[in-house]
Structures are given as C-alpha cells and as structure tokens.
Amino acid sequence: MTTGLVAVTYDYSEVLDWANDLKTYANELFPKALEGAVLEAGLFFEREAKHHAPVDTGRLRASIGHGADGIWKQGHEGNAYYIDVGTNVHYAPYMEFGFTMATGHVAFIKKAGGFRYVHPFRFEGYHYMQKAASATGRMIGATVQKHLEMAIRKAGLA
Numbered sequence: 215m216t217t218g219l220v221a222v223t224y225d226y227s228e229v230l231d232w233a234n235d236l237k238t239y240a241n242e243l244f245p246k247a248l249e250g251a252v253l254e255a256g257l258f259f260e261r262e263a264k265h266h267a268p269v270d271t272g273r274l275r276a277s278i279g280h281g282a283d284g285i286w287k288q289g290h291e292g293n294a295y296y297i298d299v300g301t302n303v304h305y306a307p308y309m310e311f312g313f314t315m316a317t318g319h320v321a322f323i324k325k326a327g328g329f330r331y332v333h334p335f336r337f338e339g340y341h342y343m344q345k346a347a348s349a350t351g352r353m354i355g356a357t358v359q360k361h362l363e364m365a366i367r368k369a370g371l372a
Contacts, residue, residue, distance in 0.1 A: 248358065314336045
C-alpha cells in the first residue's frame with residue numbers, strides 16, 4: 215500500500231485578469247447592453263399592448279407607441295434605464311381601467327338605428343396595458359441576460 219500526498223494548485227490570476235477586464239468594460243459595454251435590452255422590452259410591451267387593446271376603429275391600437283417616436287421618453291437616470299410606452303388617446307384610461315355609468319341616459323346608438331335609453335352599468339375595462347406589463351415582466355430578465363452576454367462576447371471576455 216502506498217501513501218502519498220496530492221497537491222492541487224490553481225493559478226487564479228486569469229480570473230483576476232478577467233475581473234479587471236470586466237471592470238474596464240463595464241462602464242462602456244453594460245450601459246449600451248442595458249439600453250438595448252430596455253428598447254427590446256419596450257418594443258415587446260408595445261406589441262403586447264396592441265395585441266390586447268380593444269379594436270373598434272383601430273385608433274387606440276394605432277396610438278400605442280414607445281420612446282422613439284418623440285411623444286414618449288427613453289433614457290436612464292443613474293443606473294435605472296427606462297422607456298415610456300403609452301397612448302395619447304383621451305379615452306385610453308377608460309378602456310384600460312373601466313368606468314361606471316351611475317345614472318341612465320339617452321344615447322345615439324348607430325347600430326340600433328337611433329336614440330336609445332342606456333341603463334346604468336359598470337364596464338370592467340380591458341386591462342391591455344396591465345397584460346402587456348405582466349408579459350414584459352416575465353421576459354425582461356432573459357432579455358437583459360441575453361444583451362449582457364452579447365456585450366461580454368463582443369468584448370472577447372467570454
């Protein structure tokens with residue numbers, strides 16, 4: 215029977231070099247990667263909101279937009295990146311959150327061919343923006359990871 219001593223050594227200087235390279239590139243690569251991830255998430259949110267928006271004339275769906283069109287903002291404050299997605303249609307909040315018609319009234323209803331009495335009612339809303347936010351929340355982590363990994367590969371750190 216032999217007895218012996220086994221020594222395992224690991225030179226971690228490469229890991230330290232990689233970490234230093236990562237610090238060097240972090241200020242250049244990560245902001246661009248996060249900006250790309252937020253833009254991708256904003257475009258995804260916009261598609262989802264348009265998909266779930268109610269359509270009668272199409273005006274609401276067509277008005278949903280993101281930061282690049284000049285109405286909404288895109289940028290960052292400190293380490294937080296954002297993109298505004300929204301609509302400037304005045305009735306959008308009613309379609310999103312719903313409303314209550316507390317009293318009855320007479321309204322012109324085109325499909326009915328004239329004026330009709332409308333009873334009090336509650337409209338629950340479509341929650342199209344809330345559905346889009348939920349879907350975007352499920353995909354944002356993977357999107358950020360994908361953009362950061364692409365930036366790291368592009369810098370030759372992986």
